[in-house]
Amino acid sequence: MSTHRPHRLPGDARPAIPEATVARLPVYLRALTLQAEAGVATISSEELAAAAGVGSAKLRKDLSHLGSYGTRGVGYEVDYLIYQISRELGLSQDWRVAIVGVGNLGRALAAYGGFASRGFRVVALIDSHPDLVGARVAGLRVASADDLEQVLAGADVHIAVLAVPAESAQQVCDRLVGAGMSSLLNFTPCVLDVPDDVMVRKVDLSSELQILAFHQQRRAVQEGVISPGDTGDEPEPLAEAL
């Protein structure tokens, strides 16, 4: 596996934050930012935990891995905690992102405002389709996949987002890795084969739906509505379809 990387080398000083904690820091950060915008200066673990949708004990343990940034009997200073979490996540730096594959999803990602807000800047769009190359999308010129290496180097890209068709995912991934990329966000449903020092995070829409389906089916079976494996649905055709 390449997602989920402890990656502690021998002479390591810093205390190593658990993966599960790292995955929640962005959630805390967002909750804190909302509080700050609402003018809240200080917040208790109970309140912040509620805003982040976790238990307060978990929140306190998570934050304790970063250091002692709270005040007993009082709570956490919102701005200071935002600063500390941001620093820990590496958000004091600006991160330059390339989107590879400018289909429906790639375009939606390019136009998505949520990135920019938090220090991530989409600085390059790359596609192989001749009709797309040279086009302007979301304020950027689509570069040719032929020039992938030069574009990544020239734009000083730190993170590549893979939004190409499944068929070409591994091949494009190989070129990204060859070009020195070591952080990939993979929107294809493919398992990517990468060296140990490359980190891949996968966002798989289809898997998420399947997990929801599993649980919803369980609940239906549980309630005796249907038995497992039954369709419970006559295969009636789609009503509103074109």
Next chain:
Amino acid sequence: MSTHRPHRLPGDARPAIPEATVARLPVYLRALTLQAEAGVATISSEELAAAAGVGSAKLRKDLSHLGSYGTRGVGYEVDYLIYQISRELGLSQDWRVAIVGVGNLGRALAAYGGFASRGFRVVALIDSHPDLVGARVAGLRVASADDLEQVLAGADVHIAVLAVPAESAQQVCDRLVGAGMSSLLNFTPCVLDVPDDVMVRKVDLSSELQILAFHQQRRAVQEGVISPGDTGDEPEPLAEAL
């Protein structure tokens, strides 16, 4: 928390599959489907594990939770295992999906082929913007958010995908829950407040990038390139921007 739901009621018969295993079943299923298409009839845990990007012991333990579907000394029959996993995930049923919010992301999701392939049918698009309501997107007519309850009931929707702006996420979520939805896929960065019996899975693009940034920064610090909190980057303006 609402993601991550064991949800075992007292009189429960079936042996309960661990959440971590459930999350990997879609990956195994995809790997198996690719093998089947390549004409492979039988596969060992070692081979399937490699195709799915996990260790073989983990794979075997995962599959053992579904039952004994392999043959010692031989491996797993690909078609049979596909059938068993599909059944377990509830994919013998057709799942009817509504996409709520037809902005950039909603449109990309509506057009995305990956759903349809695996028994998920987008049967309704809902938005509140007057310019969008009535428009045809990906072969469907965009319904008005005013009619949300009727549309969901009329189209017999099982799963709702939330792709609205963050500002309206909780409000729209409340209406979805009120209309009886109990499985939500949340693309907003918001923590949704839902009843215990509603399952929410969150896909948070910004969080994923932040997690990648964390690890990449760690590696940089590790290698002594920069110290934590430093930018390591002069804030030079974007080259190719419009």
Next chain:
DNA sequence: CTCTGTGAATATATTCACAGCC
């Protein structure tokens, strides 16, 4: 007194290593 930070207890997940079936 309130609320953080944290050891100790529990629960979940992964990995090992091998008994047992083909």
Next chain:
DNA sequence: GGCTGTGAATATATTCACAGAG
């Protein structure tokens, strides 16, 4: 002999519960 299925061992994560700072 080869490979699955699984207990036992380990590692990770969550939760409890309280000592101790403010």
